[in-house]
Amino acid sequence: MPKAKYFQKLSRGSLRCNLCPHYCELAEGERGKCGVRKNIDGKLLAENYGLISSVHLDPIEKKPLYHYYPSASILSVGSVGCNLSCSFCQNCDISQTTVDDYPWLRQHTVEQVLAYNDQYSDNIGIAYTYNEPTVYFEFMMDLAAESKKQGLKNVMVSNGYIAAEPLREVLELIDAFNIDLKAFNNEFYKKFADARLNPVKENLKTVRMAGKHLEITNLIIPGLNDDEKEFEEMIKWIYNELGEYTVLHLSRYFPAYRLQYPPTPQETISRLFEISKSHLPYTYTGNLNFSPGQHTLCHQCGTLLIERKNGYLTKIKAIDDKGKCLTCKTRILKYVKP
Ligand code: SF4
Ligand code: SF4
Known part of the structure; x- marks a missing residue:
């Protein structure tokens, strides 16, 4: 079980985890609020690694x-x-x-x-x-x-x-x-x-x-x-x-x-x-x-760019490979499938 990152030792074997804004203080053998980071022998362990x-x-x-x-x-x-x-x-x-x-x-x-x-x-x-x-x-x-x-x-x-x-x-x-x-x-x-x-x-x-x-x-x-x-x-x-x-x-x-x-x-x-x-x-x-x-419409000209059914069935309708609206050429998406 690997040692977790982002912690500091406190007194008498306890430690503070600094990974999230809870900053849990853990005595020996205790887990944080997340239930998966534990103080073992004064070290914070990432119990769920892998x-x-x-x-x-x-x-x-x-x-x-x-x-x-x-x-x-x-x-x-x-x-x-x-x-x-x-x-x-x-x-x-x-x-x-x-x-x-x-x-x-x-x-x-x-x-x-x-x-x-x-x-x-x-x-x-x-x-x-x-x-x-x-x-x-x-x-x-x-x-x-x-x-x-x-x-x-x-x-x-x-x-x-x-x-x-x-x-x-x-x-x-x-x-x-x-x-x-x-x-x-x-x-x-x-x-x-x-x-x-x-x-x-x-x-x-x-x-x-x-x-x-x-x-x-x-x-x-x-x-x-x-x-x-x-x-x-x-x-x-x-x-x-x-x-x-x-x-x-x-x-x-x-x-x-x-x-x-x-x-x-x-x-x-x-x-x-x-x-x-x-x-x-x-x-x-x-x-x-x-x-x-569900659908993506161009904010500039209102063209239907991407049609979605049930959220996940996606049809690209009017967007080019640079992410631009085919009607008015406004750039809508930065990331498109090659
Ligand atoms: S909740 Fe988990 S990750 Fe957040 S500070 Fe506590 S031990 Fe660390
Ligand atoms: S996984 Fe569940 S408990 Fe955690 S933030 Fe999302 S909704 Fe909340």
Whole structure:
């Protein structure tokens, strides 16, 4: 089990993990909030290193990334653990567990994961996803370094809850991000995720400033984060701090884990979709069959550029190999499939 990065020794065998803004202080034998980093003999160990819970070839739209090599496939890997504990987690079986309590993990080396690519000729790279990749930081970084050498892309699907220094390291290897912005309300983060909003906002700005591809997901939960005023405040913040063409996915909530509210009404999503679209032209909807929220239309001339069905069935309609709209020649996408 390899030694984890980003920790400092404290007194009497205890230590502090500096990987994420929880900065857990761990006595000998204790695990952090993420459940997968443990103090053994005064050293922090990455218990889930190389332990894979799932590996699949997925459409990139499933991450979701809609403006990054649309219609491409990506090898998606995950482990166990998460530094957040969202009451509504859809992946709680792998996020809210430990390596001891999840018997289906399979040990992999970096080379073994990369070998899956031999089966998939149209794969553009590796997505670190399913559980929170920050908590398998060391394996993600080792894998990302090797995959980059092979000319593959690296994608991180994250809650954005990582400390500044490891994020700088991540930015050297990860090409594209989908980051959750769960609500624009610190109380929500505290009560439903045991975290804070501010580090996520700061990290979104850092990723944007670094020039990496960034898309955001906001899961809409009825009565918890669907207040129109608060939602519009979030949209304006995205517009001002991250830019008008930031891609935003509004996702419909379904009951999961500890939160058993009824699913978000479709009307709520379509109302918030309209508010968002009036500021951010590249707003999409997910987890529901709402056609206007699936397609990509040129923000300049309104041409249908990319048609999507059920979110993942993607047809490129009117975009050239440089990512420009075929009608008005405006550059829409930076990354298109060769
Ligand atoms: S990564 Fe885990 S152990 Fe480290 S600070 Fe975050 S929750 Fe705590
Ligand atoms: S951050 Fe994601 S994986 Fe972690 S608990 Fe929340 S929803 Fe689940």
